[in-house]
Amino acid sequence: MKSREAAALLGADAVQMSQIESGVAGVSAERVRRLAAHYACTDEALIDALITMATDRTRGWWEEYRGVLPPVFADVAEVEHHATSLREVVITHVPGLLQTADYARAVYTYMVPGLPESKLAPRVEHRMRRRVVIEGDDPTPYETLIHEFALRIRVADRQASRVQLQQILDKIEQGHVTVRIIPTNQDGFAGADASMMYVGGPVPQLETVLRDFPTGTMFIDAETQLRQLRTLFRKVEEMTLEPRASRDFIHRMTKEL
Structure with a gap:
Protein backbone atom coordinates (compact mmCIF):
# COMPACT_ATOMS: atom_id res chain seq x y z
CA MET A 1 0.00 0.00 0.00
CA ASP A 56 7.89 -2.15 24.25
CA ARG A 57 8.54 1.24 25.79
CA THR A 58 11.58 0.16 27.80
CA ARG A 59 14.27 2.80 27.93
CA GLY A 60 17.46 0.77 27.85
CA TRP A 61 20.84 1.77 29.23
CA TRP A 62 22.07 2.38 25.67
CA GLU A 63 19.80 5.40 25.31
CA GLU A 64 22.23 7.33 27.53
CA TYR A 65 24.71 7.25 24.64
CA ARG A 66 22.46 8.67 21.93
CA GLY A 67 23.93 12.03 21.03
CA VAL A 68 27.18 11.08 22.75
CA LEU A 69 28.27 8.30 20.39
CA PRO A 70 27.31 7.56 16.78
CA PRO A 71 23.77 6.06 16.62
CA VAL A 72 25.06 2.61 15.61
CA PHE A 73 26.50 2.09 19.11
CA ALA A 74 23.04 2.28 20.68
CA ASP A 75 21.48 0.31 17.83
CA VAL A 76 23.89 -2.62 18.31
CA ALA A 77 23.29 -2.69 22.08
CA GLU A 78 19.53 -2.61 21.57
CA VAL A 79 19.62 -5.49 19.08
CA GLU A 80 21.73 -7.54 21.51
CA HIS A 81 19.32 -6.75 24.36
CA HIS A 82 16.35 -8.21 22.46
CA ALA A 83 18.24 -11.25 21.12
CA THR A 84 17.21 -14.76 22.09
CA SER A 85 20.69 -16.02 21.16
CA LEU A 86 23.96 -14.59 19.88
CA ARG A 87 26.39 -16.42 17.60
CA GLU A 88 29.52 -14.69 16.36
CA VAL A 89 32.48 -15.23 14.06
CA VAL A 90 35.56 -13.05 14.58
CA ILE A 91 38.84 -13.25 12.67
CA THR A 92 41.02 -10.27 13.57
CA HIS A 93 39.90 -9.05 17.01
CA VAL A 94 38.62 -10.50 20.25
CA PRO A 95 34.79 -10.26 20.22
CA GLY A 96 33.50 -7.00 21.68
CA LEU A 97 31.38 -8.85 24.27
CA LEU A 98 34.53 -10.52 25.66
CA GLN A 99 36.95 -7.59 25.53
CA THR A 100 38.60 -6.08 28.58
CA ALA A 101 38.61 -2.32 29.00
CA ASP A 102 42.34 -2.14 28.18
CA TYR A 103 41.86 -4.17 25.02
CA ALA A 104 38.90 -2.04 23.87
CA ARG A 105 40.79 1.17 24.60
CA ALA A 106 43.77 -0.02 22.55
CA VAL A 107 41.54 -0.94 19.60
CA TYR A 108 39.67 2.37 19.56
CA THR A 109 42.88 4.37 20.00
CA TYR A 110 44.44 2.62 17.02
CA MET A 111 41.39 2.59 14.76
CA VAL A 112 40.47 6.25 15.33
CA PRO A 113 43.79 8.13 15.60
CA GLY A 114 43.66 11.32 17.61
CA LEU A 115 40.39 10.46 19.33
CA PRO A 116 40.17 12.73 22.42
CA GLU A 117 39.59 11.20 25.83
CA SER A 118 36.14 12.80 25.96
CA LYS A 119 35.10 10.57 23.03
CA LEU A 120 37.32 7.59 23.79
CA ALA A 121 36.09 7.02 27.35
CA PRO A 122 32.38 6.67 26.47
CA ARG A 123 33.25 4.23 23.68
CA VAL A 124 35.13 1.99 26.09
CA GLU A 125 32.43 2.35 28.73
CA HIS A 126 29.71 1.46 26.23
CA ARG A 127 31.60 -1.66 25.14
CA MET A 128 31.96 -2.79 28.74
CA ARG A 129 28.27 -2.24 29.42
CA ARG A 130 27.30 -4.34 26.42
CA ARG A 131 28.51 -7.39 28.35
CA VAL A 132 25.35 -7.27 30.46
CA VAL A 133 23.63 -9.54 27.91
CA ILE A 134 25.99 -12.45 28.69
CA GLU A 135 26.18 -11.82 32.44
CA GLY A 136 23.74 -11.75 35.34
CA ASP A 137 20.91 -14.07 36.31
CA ASP A 138 19.39 -14.48 32.84
CA PRO A 139 22.22 -14.34 30.29
CA THR A 140 21.64 -14.66 26.57
CA PRO A 141 23.21 -17.87 25.16
CA TYR A 142 26.38 -16.80 23.37
CA GLU A 143 28.66 -18.78 21.06
CA THR A 144 31.68 -17.30 19.34
CA LEU A 145 34.09 -18.74 16.80
CA ILE A 146 37.45 -17.00 17.19
CA HIS A 147 40.41 -17.36 14.87
CA GLU A 148 43.69 -18.04 16.64
CA PHE A 149 45.05 -15.03 14.78
CA ALA A 150 42.77 -12.72 16.77
CA LEU A 151 44.04 -14.07 20.08
CA ARG A 152 47.72 -13.79 19.18
CA ILE A 153 47.68 -10.18 17.99
CA ARG A 154 48.85 -7.91 20.80
CA VAL A 155 46.72 -4.82 20.40
CA ALA A 156 48.37 -3.44 23.54
CA ASP A 157 51.17 -5.27 25.43
CA ARG A 158 51.97 -8.72 26.82
CA GLN A 159 50.22 -8.11 30.14
CA ALA A 160 47.05 -6.82 28.48
CA SER A 161 47.00 -9.89 26.21
CA ARG A 162 47.40 -12.20 29.20
CA VAL A 163 44.54 -10.52 31.06
CA GLN A 164 42.38 -10.64 27.93
CA LEU A 165 42.91 -14.37 27.46
CA GLN A 166 42.17 -15.00 31.13
CA GLN A 167 38.92 -13.06 30.83
CA ILE A 168 37.82 -15.31 27.98
CA LEU A 169 38.60 -18.36 30.10
CA ASP A 170 36.63 -16.89 33.00
CA LYS A 171 33.59 -16.36 30.77
CA ILE A 172 33.82 -19.95 29.52
CA GLU A 173 33.82 -21.22 33.10
CA GLN A 174 30.55 -19.40 33.80
CA GLY A 175 28.88 -21.98 31.58
CA HIS A 176 26.73 -19.93 29.21
CA VAL A 177 29.50 -18.73 26.88
CA THR A 178 30.81 -21.15 24.27
CA VAL A 179 34.11 -20.42 22.57
CA ARG A 180 35.47 -22.41 19.65
CA ILE A 181 38.89 -21.70 18.17
CA ILE A 182 39.86 -21.81 14.50
CA PRO A 183 43.56 -22.79 14.57
CA THR A 184 45.90 -21.20 12.06
CA ASN A 185 47.08 -24.64 10.88
CA GLN A 186 43.56 -25.66 9.88
CA ASP A 187 43.53 -26.76 6.24
CA GLY A 188 40.85 -25.46 3.91
CA PHE A 189 39.85 -22.36 5.83
CA ALA A 190 39.11 -19.52 3.41
CA GLY A 191 36.79 -17.52 5.62
CA ALA A 192 38.97 -14.51 6.38
CA ASP A 193 36.01 -12.22 5.64
CA ALA A 194 33.43 -14.30 7.51
CA SER A 195 33.15 -12.07 10.59
CA MET A 196 29.53 -11.59 11.67
CA MET A 197 27.17 -11.61 14.61
CA TYR A 198 24.08 -13.74 14.07
CA VAL A 199 21.29 -12.47 16.31
CA GLY A 200 18.48 -14.90 17.08
CA GLY A 201 14.97 -13.50 17.23
CA PRO A 202 11.77 -14.67 18.91
CA VAL A 203 10.73 -16.06 15.51
CA PRO A 204 12.95 -16.87 12.49
CA GLN A 205 11.57 -13.93 10.47
CA LEU A 206 13.05 -11.51 13.03
CA GLU A 207 16.61 -12.82 12.97
CA THR A 208 19.33 -10.32 12.07
CA VAL A 209 23.00 -10.44 11.14
CA LEU A 210 25.40 -7.62 11.98
CA ARG A 211 28.47 -7.22 9.79
CA ASP A 212 31.13 -4.54 10.10
CA PHE A 213 32.56 -2.88 7.00
CA PRO A 214 34.92 0.08 6.57
CA THR A 215 31.85 2.19 5.83
CA GLY A 216 30.03 1.11 8.99
CA THR A 217 27.88 -1.65 10.47
CA MET A 218 25.27 -3.31 8.26
CA PHE A 219 22.10 -4.87 9.68
CA ILE A 220 20.97 -7.73 7.43
CA ASP A 221 17.50 -9.26 7.72
CA ALA A 222 16.54 -10.41 4.21
CA GLU A 223 15.83 -14.14 4.28
CA THR A 224 17.93 -14.90 1.18
CA GLN A 225 20.99 -13.28 2.74
CA LEU A 226 20.32 -14.82 6.15
CA ARG A 227 20.20 -18.27 4.56
CA GLN A 228 23.60 -17.68 2.95
CA LEU A 229 25.08 -16.41 6.21
CA ARG A 230 23.71 -19.35 8.21
CA THR A 231 25.47 -21.63 5.72
CA LEU A 232 28.67 -19.62 6.06
CA PHE A 233 28.51 -19.84 9.86
CA ARG A 234 28.17 -23.63 9.69
CA LYS A 235 31.13 -23.87 7.29
CA VAL A 236 33.31 -21.85 9.66
CA GLU A 237 32.10 -23.91 12.63
CA GLU A 238 33.29 -27.08 10.88
CA MET A 239 36.82 -25.64 10.99
CA THR A 240 36.87 -25.10 14.76
CA LEU A 241 38.13 -27.10 17.69
CA GLU A 242 35.57 -28.50 20.10
CA PRO A 243 34.77 -26.24 23.10
CA ARG A 244 36.89 -28.23 25.58
CA ALA A 245 39.85 -28.37 23.21
CA SER A 246 39.39 -24.64 22.52
CA ARG A 247 39.49 -23.86 26.25
CA ASP A 248 42.69 -25.87 26.62
CA PHE A 249 44.13 -24.10 23.57
CA ILE A 250 43.52 -20.68 25.14
CA HIS A 251 44.93 -21.89 28.46
CA ARG A 252 48.18 -22.92 26.73
CA MET A 253 48.39 -19.54 25.01
CA THR A 254 47.99 -17.81 28.38
CA LYS A 255 50.87 -19.82 29.85
CA GLU A 256 53.06 -18.94 26.86
CA LEU A 257 52.64 -15.25 27.70
Whole structure:
Protein backbone atom coordinates (compact mmCIF):
# COMPACT_ATOMS: atom_id res chain seq x y z
CA MET A 1 0.00 0.00 0.00
CA LYS A 2 0.95 3.57 -0.45
CA SER A 3 1.47 5.57 2.70
CA ARG A 4 -1.83 7.43 2.39
CA GLU A 5 -3.68 4.13 1.97
CA ALA A 6 -2.07 2.69 5.10
CA ALA A 7 -2.92 5.88 6.97
CA ALA A 8 -6.57 5.55 5.98
CA LEU A 9 -6.63 1.90 7.09
CA LEU A 10 -5.20 2.83 10.50
CA GLY A 11 -7.27 5.96 10.95
CA ALA A 12 -4.14 8.11 11.01
CA ASP A 13 -3.20 11.28 9.18
CA ALA A 14 -0.22 11.67 6.87
CA VAL A 15 2.06 13.10 9.58
CA GLN A 16 1.28 10.28 12.02
CA MET A 17 1.86 7.68 9.31
CA SER A 18 5.19 9.22 8.40
CA GLN A 19 6.26 9.17 12.05
CA ILE A 20 5.25 5.53 12.44
CA GLU A 21 7.11 4.49 9.29
CA SER A 22 10.27 6.35 10.33
CA GLY A 23 10.20 4.95 13.86
CA VAL A 24 9.64 8.33 15.49
CA ALA A 25 6.21 7.33 16.81
CA GLY A 26 5.03 3.99 18.14
CA VAL A 27 2.23 1.84 16.77
CA SER A 28 -0.44 0.14 18.88
CA ALA A 29 -1.10 -3.59 19.09
CA GLU A 30 -4.53 -3.06 17.51
CA ARG A 31 -3.00 -1.30 14.52
CA VAL A 32 -0.37 -4.04 14.09
CA ARG A 33 -3.15 -6.63 14.00
CA ARG A 34 -5.14 -4.55 11.53
CA LEU A 35 -2.18 -4.32 9.17
CA ALA A 36 -1.42 -8.04 9.57
CA ALA A 37 -5.00 -8.91 8.66
CA HIS A 38 -4.90 -6.61 5.64
CA TYR A 39 -1.70 -8.28 4.38
CA ALA A 40 -3.23 -11.75 5.03
CA CYS A 41 -0.58 -12.61 7.62
CA THR A 42 -1.87 -15.53 9.70
CA ASP A 43 1.37 -16.36 11.52
CA GLU A 44 0.30 -15.67 15.10
CA ALA A 45 3.80 -16.17 16.51
CA LEU A 46 5.16 -13.50 14.16
CA ILE A 47 2.27 -11.12 14.86
CA ASP A 48 2.72 -11.53 18.63
CA ALA A 49 6.46 -10.91 18.31
CA LEU A 50 5.84 -7.76 16.26
CA ILE A 51 3.34 -6.51 18.83
CA THR A 52 5.84 -7.12 21.63
CA MET A 53 8.41 -5.06 19.73
CA ALA A 54 5.94 -2.32 18.84
CA THR A 55 4.60 -1.86 22.37
CA ASP A 56 7.89 -2.15 24.25
CA ARG A 57 8.54 1.24 25.79
CA THR A 58 11.58 0.16 27.80
CA ARG A 59 14.27 2.80 27.93
CA GLY A 60 17.46 0.77 27.85
CA TRP A 61 20.84 1.77 29.23
CA TRP A 62 22.07 2.38 25.67
CA GLU A 63 19.80 5.40 25.31
CA GLU A 64 22.23 7.33 27.53
CA TYR A 65 24.71 7.25 24.64
CA ARG A 66 22.46 8.67 21.93
CA GLY A 67 23.93 12.03 21.03
CA VAL A 68 27.18 11.08 22.75
CA LEU A 69 28.27 8.30 20.39
CA PRO A 70 27.31 7.56 16.78
CA PRO A 71 23.77 6.06 16.62
CA VAL A 72 25.06 2.61 15.61
CA PHE A 73 26.50 2.09 19.11
CA ALA A 74 23.04 2.28 20.68
CA ASP A 75 21.48 0.31 17.83
CA VAL A 76 23.89 -2.62 18.31
CA ALA A 77 23.29 -2.69 22.08
CA GLU A 78 19.53 -2.61 21.57
CA VAL A 79 19.62 -5.49 19.08
CA GLU A 80 21.73 -7.54 21.51
CA HIS A 81 19.32 -6.75 24.36
CA HIS A 82 16.35 -8.21 22.46
CA ALA A 83 18.24 -11.25 21.12
CA THR A 84 17.21 -14.76 22.09
CA SER A 85 20.69 -16.02 21.16
CA LEU A 86 23.96 -14.59 19.88
CA ARG A 87 26.39 -16.42 17.60
CA GLU A 88 29.52 -14.69 16.36
CA VAL A 89 32.48 -15.23 14.06
CA VAL A 90 35.56 -13.05 14.58
CA ILE A 91 38.84 -13.25 12.67
CA THR A 92 41.02 -10.27 13.57
CA HIS A 93 39.90 -9.05 17.01
CA VAL A 94 38.62 -10.50 20.25
CA PRO A 95 34.79 -10.26 20.22
CA GLY A 96 33.50 -7.00 21.68
CA LEU A 97 31.38 -8.85 24.27
CA LEU A 98 34.53 -10.52 25.66
CA GLN A 99 36.95 -7.59 25.53
CA THR A 100 38.60 -6.08 28.58
CA ALA A 101 38.61 -2.32 29.00
CA ASP A 102 42.34 -2.14 28.18
CA TYR A 103 41.86 -4.17 25.02
CA ALA A 104 38.90 -2.04 23.87
CA ARG A 105 40.79 1.17 24.60
CA ALA A 106 43.77 -0.02 22.55
CA VAL A 107 41.54 -0.94 19.60
CA TYR A 108 39.67 2.37 19.56
CA THR A 109 42.88 4.37 20.00
CA TYR A 110 44.44 2.62 17.02
CA MET A 111 41.39 2.59 14.76
CA VAL A 112 40.47 6.25 15.33
CA PRO A 113 43.79 8.13 15.60
CA GLY A 114 43.66 11.32 17.61
CA LEU A 115 40.39 10.46 19.33
CA PRO A 116 40.17 12.73 22.42
CA GLU A 117 39.59 11.20 25.83
CA SER A 118 36.14 12.80 25.96
CA LYS A 119 35.10 10.57 23.03
CA LEU A 120 37.32 7.59 23.79
CA ALA A 121 36.09 7.02 27.35
CA PRO A 122 32.38 6.67 26.47
CA ARG A 123 33.25 4.23 23.68
CA VAL A 124 35.13 1.99 26.09
CA GLU A 125 32.43 2.35 28.73
CA HIS A 126 29.71 1.46 26.23
CA ARG A 127 31.60 -1.66 25.14
CA MET A 128 31.96 -2.79 28.74
CA ARG A 129 28.27 -2.24 29.42
CA ARG A 130 27.30 -4.34 26.42
CA ARG A 131 28.51 -7.39 28.35
CA VAL A 132 25.35 -7.27 30.46
CA VAL A 133 23.63 -9.54 27.91
CA ILE A 134 25.99 -12.45 28.69
CA GLU A 135 26.18 -11.82 32.44
CA GLY A 136 23.74 -11.75 35.34
CA ASP A 137 20.91 -14.07 36.31
CA ASP A 138 19.39 -14.48 32.84
CA PRO A 139 22.22 -14.34 30.29
CA THR A 140 21.64 -14.66 26.57
CA PRO A 141 23.21 -17.87 25.16
CA TYR A 142 26.38 -16.80 23.37
CA GLU A 143 28.66 -18.78 21.06
CA THR A 144 31.68 -17.30 19.34
CA LEU A 145 34.09 -18.74 16.80
CA ILE A 146 37.45 -17.00 17.19
CA HIS A 147 40.41 -17.36 14.87
CA GLU A 148 43.69 -18.04 16.64
CA PHE A 149 45.05 -15.03 14.78
CA ALA A 150 42.77 -12.72 16.77
CA LEU A 151 44.04 -14.07 20.08
CA ARG A 152 47.72 -13.79 19.18
CA ILE A 153 47.68 -10.18 17.99
CA ARG A 154 48.85 -7.91 20.80
CA VAL A 155 46.72 -4.82 20.40
CA ALA A 156 48.37 -3.44 23.54
CA ASP A 157 51.17 -5.27 25.43
CA ARG A 158 51.97 -8.72 26.82
CA GLN A 159 50.22 -8.11 30.14
CA ALA A 160 47.05 -6.82 28.48
CA SER A 161 47.00 -9.89 26.21
CA ARG A 162 47.40 -12.20 29.20
CA VAL A 163 44.54 -10.52 31.06
CA GLN A 164 42.38 -10.64 27.93
CA LEU A 165 42.91 -14.37 27.46
CA GLN A 166 42.17 -15.00 31.13
CA GLN A 167 38.92 -13.06 30.83
CA ILE A 168 37.82 -15.31 27.98
CA LEU A 169 38.60 -18.36 30.10
CA ASP A 170 36.63 -16.89 33.00
CA LYS A 171 33.59 -16.36 30.77
CA ILE A 172 33.82 -19.95 29.52
CA GLU A 173 33.82 -21.22 33.10
CA GLN A 174 30.55 -19.40 33.80
CA GLY A 175 28.88 -21.98 31.58
CA HIS A 176 26.73 -19.93 29.21
CA VAL A 177 29.50 -18.73 26.88
CA THR A 178 30.81 -21.15 24.27
CA VAL A 179 34.11 -20.42 22.57
CA ARG A 180 35.47 -22.41 19.65
CA ILE A 181 38.89 -21.70 18.17
CA ILE A 182 39.86 -21.81 14.50
CA PRO A 183 43.56 -22.79 14.57
CA THR A 184 45.90 -21.20 12.06
CA ASN A 185 47.08 -24.64 10.88
CA GLN A 186 43.56 -25.66 9.88
CA ASP A 187 43.53 -26.76 6.24
CA GLY A 188 40.85 -25.46 3.91
CA PHE A 189 39.85 -22.36 5.83
CA ALA A 190 39.11 -19.52 3.41
CA GLY A 191 36.79 -17.52 5.62
CA ALA A 192 38.97 -14.51 6.38
CA ASP A 193 36.01 -12.22 5.64
CA ALA A 194 33.43 -14.30 7.51
CA SER A 195 33.15 -12.07 10.59
CA MET A 196 29.53 -11.59 11.67
CA MET A 197 27.17 -11.61 14.61
CA TYR A 198 24.08 -13.74 14.07
CA VAL A 199 21.29 -12.47 16.31
CA GLY A 200 18.48 -14.90 17.08
CA GLY A 201 14.97 -13.50 17.23
CA PRO A 202 11.77 -14.67 18.91
CA VAL A 203 10.73 -16.06 15.51
CA PRO A 204 12.95 -16.87 12.49
CA GLN A 205 11.57 -13.93 10.47
CA LEU A 206 13.05 -11.51 13.03
CA GLU A 207 16.61 -12.82 12.97
CA THR A 208 19.33 -10.32 12.07
CA VAL A 209 23.00 -10.44 11.14
CA LEU A 210 25.40 -7.62 11.98
CA ARG A 211 28.47 -7.22 9.79
CA ASP A 212 31.13 -4.54 10.10
CA PHE A 213 32.56 -2.88 7.00
CA PRO A 214 34.92 0.08 6.57
CA THR A 215 31.85 2.19 5.83
CA GLY A 216 30.03 1.11 8.99
CA THR A 217 27.88 -1.65 10.47
CA MET A 218 25.27 -3.31 8.26
CA PHE A 219 22.10 -4.87 9.68
CA ILE A 220 20.97 -7.73 7.43
CA ASP A 221 17.50 -9.26 7.72
CA ALA A 222 16.54 -10.41 4.21
CA GLU A 223 15.83 -14.14 4.28
CA THR A 224 17.93 -14.90 1.18
CA GLN A 225 20.99 -13.28 2.74
CA LEU A 226 20.32 -14.82 6.15
CA ARG A 227 20.20 -18.27 4.56
CA GLN A 228 23.60 -17.68 2.95
CA LEU A 229 25.08 -16.41 6.21
CA ARG A 230 23.71 -19.35 8.21
CA THR A 231 25.47 -21.63 5.72
CA LEU A 232 28.67 -19.62 6.06
CA PHE A 233 28.51 -19.84 9.86
CA ARG A 234 28.17 -23.63 9.69
CA LYS A 235 31.13 -23.87 7.29
CA VAL A 236 33.31 -21.85 9.66
CA GLU A 237 32.10 -23.91 12.63
CA GLU A 238 33.29 -27.08 10.88
CA MET A 239 36.82 -25.64 10.99
CA THR A 240 36.87 -25.10 14.76
CA LEU A 241 38.13 -27.10 17.69
CA GLU A 242 35.57 -28.50 20.10
CA PRO A 243 34.77 -26.24 23.10
CA ARG A 244 36.89 -28.23 25.58
CA ALA A 245 39.85 -28.37 23.21
CA SER A 246 39.39 -24.64 22.52
CA ARG A 247 39.49 -23.86 26.25
CA ASP A 248 42.69 -25.87 26.62
CA PHE A 249 44.13 -24.10 23.57
CA ILE A 250 43.52 -20.68 25.14
CA HIS A 251 44.93 -21.89 28.46
CA ARG A 252 48.18 -22.92 26.73
CA MET A 253 48.39 -19.54 25.01
CA THR A 254 47.99 -17.81 28.38
CA LYS A 255 50.87 -19.82 29.85
CA GLU A 256 53.06 -18.94 26.86
CA LEU A 257 52.64 -15.25 27.70
